[in-house]
Amino acid sequence: MISRAITLFLFLACIGFSARAELRIEVTKGVDNAVRVAVVPMAWRGPGTLPEDVADIVGADLTLSGRFETLPVKQMLSLPNEPDEVFPRDWRLLKVEYLVIGYLEPGKDKAYRLHFALYNVFKQEVEETQVIEGDSDELRDMAHYVSDEVFHKLTGIEGSFSTRIMYVTATGPVDNRRYQLNIADADGHRVETVLRSTEPVLSATWAPDGNRIAYVSFERDGRPGIYMRNLETGEVQQLTRFEGLNGAPAFSPDGKQLALVLSKDGSPDIYVLNLETRRLRRITRHYGIDTEPSWTPDGKHIVFTSNRGGQPQIYMISLADLSIERLTFEGDYNAKASMLRDGSGLVMVHRRDGIFHIAMLDLKRGRLTVLTETALDESPSIAPNGSMLIYATLVGDEGILAAVSIDGGVKFNLPSSEGDVREPAWSPKKRKIFVPISK
Amino acid sequence: MGILKIRGALLVFLATLVMAGCTSTKTEDESADTMQPMTEQPETVQPAEPAPAPEPVKPSVSTRDTLLFPINDVDTEELPGIFYFDFDQAIVKRSGHAELNKHAKALADDPSLRVRLEGHADERGTREYNLALGERRANAVKAYLMSQGALASQIEVISYGEEKPAVDGHNEAAWAKNRRVQIVYKK
Numbered sequence: 001m002i003s004r005a006i007t008l009f010l011f012l013a014c015i016g017f018s019a020r021a022e023l024r025i026e027v028t029k030g031v032d033n034a035v036r037v038a039v040v041p042m043a044w045r046g047p048g049t050l051p052e053d054v055a056d057i058v059g060a061d062l063t064l065s066g067r068f069e070t071l072p073v074k075q076m077l078s079l080p081n082e083p084d085e086v087f088p089r090d091w092r093l094l095k096v097e098y099l100v101i102g103y104l105e106p107g108k109d110k111a112y113r114l115h116f117a118l119y120n121v122f123k124q125e126v127e128e129t130q131v132i133e134g135d136s137d138e139l140r141d142m143a144h145y146v147s148d149e150v151f152h153k154l155t156g157i158e159g160s161f162s163t164r165i166m167y168v169t170a171t172g173p174v175d176n177r178r179y180q181l182n183i184a185d186a187d188g189h190r191v192e193t194v195l196r197s198t199e200p201v202l203s204a205t206w207a208p209d210g211n212r213i214a215y216v217s218f219e220r221d222g223r224p225g226i227y228m229r230n231l232e233t234g235e236v237q238q239l240t241r242f243e244g245l246n247g248a249p250a251f252s253p254d255g256k257q258l259a260l261v262l263s264k265d266g267s268p269d270i271y272v273l274n275l276e277t278r279r280l281r282r283i284t285r286h287y288g289i290d291t292e293p294s295w296t297p298d299g300k301h302i303v304f305t306s307n308r309g310g311q312p313q314i315y316m317i318s319l320a321d322l323s324i325e326r327l328t329f330e331g332d333y334n335a336k337a338s339m340l341r342d343g344s345g346l347v348m349v350h351r352r353d354g355i356f357h358i359a360m361l362d363l364k365r366g367r368l369t370v371l372t373e374t375a376l377d378e379s380p381s382i383a384p385n386g387s388m389l390i391y392a393t394l395v396g397d398e399g400i401l402a403a404v405s406i407d408g409g410v411k412f413n414l415p416s417s418e419g420d421v422r423e424p425a426w427s428p429k430k431r432k433i434f435v436p437i438s439k
Numbered sequence: 440m441g442i443l444k445i446r447g448a449l450l451v452f453l454a455t456l457v458m459a460g461c462t463s464t465k466t467e468d469e470s471a472d473t474m475q476p477m478t479e480q481p482e483t484v485q486p487a488e489p490a491p492a493p494e495p496v497k498p499s500v501s502t503r504d505t506l507l508f509p510i511n512d513v514d515t516e517e518l519p520g521i522f523y524f525d526f527d528q529a530i531v532k533r534s535g536h537a538e539l540n541k542h543a544k545a546l547a548d549d550p551s552l553r554v555r556l557e558g559h560a561d562e563r564g565t566r567e568y569n570l571a572l573g574e575r576r577a578n579a580v581k582a583y584l585m586s587q588g589a590l591a592s593q594i595e596v597i598s599y600g601e602e603k604p605a606v607d608g609h610n611e612a613a614w615a616k617n618r619r620v621q622i623v624y625k626k
Contacts, residue, residue: 174604200602202566223597224570245574245598248567260568268571289571305568311527313570333527335565349565356563376609378565394609423566 004324006355023188023401029411030066035154037062038071038096040064042116045105050392052139054146056112058100060163061161061187066410068154071096073420083117083126091121098127100150111136119155128153132434140189141432147398148430158385161188162430165349165390166194166204166213171419178414185282185431188414191278193423195219207251210429214239214249214258226260228275239273250293255317259283270304270317284316294338298429303327303346305335314348314361328361330368336379339364340386340406347371347389347406348378360406371404373412379423382406390414390424508555521605522580524618526561529575531583539580543587544623550590555626556580558598559605561614566600573598595625 039059044050046357062068073079081103091099102116110133114141118128128149140432141162148159169180183202195201199218199233206213214228214436220299226240226249240246242261251258258273270293272285284290288308295302296316314328314337328378335352340347343363351371358372358380374393381396388410395413399420402413416419467562520542522535524585529576560569560575585591604617 177603200599202602204599218599218602231487244596245570247570261571263571268574279451290567291567293566293573305565307527307568312564333564333570351564376563389505397607397609 002126015268020232022191023184023400023414023416025028025064025412025414026058027064027066027189027410027412028402029409030069031409033066034069035098036071036094037068037093037095037100037150037154038076038094040076040079040081041073041102042101043103044115045103045370045373047106048299050104052143054102054139054143055100057140057143057187062100062142062150063158064162064187064412065151065411066405067151069221080113083119083129086119088124096121098150098154100146102146107133110134110138112139112142112165114142114146119152120142130436132436134432134434137430142183142434144185144187145432145434159381160388160426161387162186162429162432163384164431165401166206166425167392167421168201168204168423168429169416169419169421170399173258173327174383183427186426194231198204204423204425205249205251206425206428208253208255208428210427212251212255214251216247216249227256244268248292250295252295253297257296259417261291261293270302272302272319283319283322292336294336296339297341297343303337303339303421305337305385314346328368334359338380338382342380342386349378349380358389358404369408371406371408372402374402379425381424381426383426384428392422392424447561486553499577516604522622523615523619524576525619526563526618529572529579531579536583539583540587543584543589546590546593547586547588550593553593553595554584555597555623555625556605557621557623558600558618559603559617559621560598561603561616561617562601562604564601564607565619568603570598570600570602576618576620580622 003049039062040057042055049076050080055139063070066171066207071094075094078087079103080086080101082101082375086099099119099121100116101119102114104112104114107113113131113133115131120127129195130149132142144161145163151157151159159339164183165186166181166183170177172178179197179201180193181201182191182193182292184191195217197219198221201215201217204213204215211232212230214226216224216231217227218224220344225236225238226248229236240260240262242262242264245261248261249258256275258275260271260273261268262271264267267287268289268291269285270290272281274284286306286308288306290304290306291306293302300320301316303314305312309359310337313326314334315324315326317324327346331350331352335349336346337346345363346361348359350357352370355375356377357370359368360379362366376394378392379430380389380391388403388405390401392399393402399422400413401421401424402411404411469550479486507624522531546554556577559570559571574596581596584594605614605619
């Protein structure tokens with residue numbers, strides 16, 4: 001069946017930008033000692049006006065990270081665009097520690113050239129200065145690049161502002177529900193709809209290259225299948241269509257294999273599909289439920305959920321010898337685990353006192369920490385920088401996305417104006433990569 | 440004539456198990472023959488009225504699937520053809536056995552009957568685990584029906600997990616309604 005994978009070639013007909021239903025971000029908890037930063041409006045030294053306010057986007061990014069306090073433009077005493085225009089006293093008075101300044105001009109090879117600098121007010125020196133060029137539709141990308149660079153310089157952590165988030169929305173009454181698979185920028189803007197369906201869509205996941213996604217859809221005859229889509233070409237392939245479950249796809253770290261769940265042999269078990277040879281290998285063999293596979297960063301093990309002990313708990317299986325180890329012992333419901341990139345811990349759904357939270361298990365110390373205070377939390381997805389995770393939760397009657405830093409110090413919500421939002425998946429790669437121009 | 444026509448339509452609506460359990464209709468001239476009409480084609484009501492009969496009957500069956508509506512059990516709030524489960528459990532409740540026995544008998548009596556068992560879970564817990572749980576529940580009902588004489592070939596199982604709730608809501612009352620297996624008779 002797999003060898004007969006059906007290639008549909010649905011070109012990006014249904015992908016389009018839409019003004020509706022962007023996700024807003026509300027910081028619910030920031031760090032106590034937030035760094036005070038001023039992002040000064042960036043002048044445009046070209047004809048007409050710019051379609052996007054780059055400084056505004058950078059300021060919003062830094063604020064939403066929960067680690068920075070940004071100075072409102074109204075309070076700025078001067079608006080420098082270049083380092084030699086900075087009067088440090090103006091900013092010391094306002095207790096600003098860092099300045100982000102810059103300007104844009106028409107590019108030599110592309111539409112825009114952006115000059116920006118990070119200025120340390122106390123040391124009175126420039127910490128970073130760069131020039132990048134971008135196309136006419138890349139102003140937001142250029143702004144997110146600046147945010148990433150500033151964030152990295154000041155925190156030592158790779159920024160995630162240029163990444164994207166994939167999620168599913170469900171709207172309408174129970175007897176006429178509509179499902180959408182969307183991809184938006186990490187700040188909730190530029191929503192693209194990848195798939196619209198009257199049948200359920202779930203378990204969307206990214207390939208490590210960020211160019212392909214896999215998901216489960218009931219679109220064909222109302223039965224589940226695993227589909228893979230190339231985001232660049234729009235090509236869609238149905239990978240599986242077995243009797244029973246076809247679920248929980250997860251790309252291997254090298255992107256060449258896909259772990260998944262099938263119940264064709266009686267009970268839900270983990271399989272690995274080689275995407276090149278289309279060979280299918282059965283990994284687990286148990287009459288209980290085995291599901292939600294995720295790869296360890298080295299690609300040698302698969303972490304999965306199983307109720308073989310009576311309740312859902314997290315196990316790990318070696319792909320070399322199929323030996324199995326149980327990883328969770330605390331609580332009566334642990335599911336959908338994924339391992340941190342450094343292998344030091346597991347993030348998962350954990351039930352405590354009857355309430356579902358996101359928790360982290362420190363694999364070295366064996367300590368489990370609950371990271372969220374909300375209820376019905378599910379689908380944790382770790383940011384590519386490993387410092388934040390995004391998950392789905394319930395606020396009031398609406399399913400929304402929320403994010404929390406791995407240390408629990410920063411929290412924010414991403415409410416949507418439309419329906420239930422669920423199953424976030426953080427992209428492994430940045431949307432655009434800019435190479436600084438050497439002067 | 441008219442009565443017979445209405446009757447034919449009704450019969451299709453009620454499907455076979457109703458008739459199996461309904462002795463009052465049997466006292467009339469109906470018998471095993473009338474069990475057949477339900478199974479496949481609306482045309483089988485022909486005996487009652489050759490030409491026009493298929494017309495009124497068709498809509499009820501031609502919609503892809505028809506829910507089964509047993510006529511007894513009116514005092515329970517549960518919709519007929521739906522069987523409920525406990526959280527994270529896939530055990531067919533004893534209270535559902537009598538009703539399931541009727542479904543099993545209908546299937547056993549008419550091997551051409553086909554059903555789809557749709558397994559569902561409530562929204563708590565993870566989605567893929569709930570898909571597996573929904574399948575567990577539907578398989579449990581399948582096993583029960585088979586233990587009572589239905590054939591595996593008559594039964595299709597599908598799980599929707601928590602993706603297709605019967606009711607919206609984030610409380611125990613809604614969850615209890617959503618942890619279910621729905622029996623759907625296929626055309």
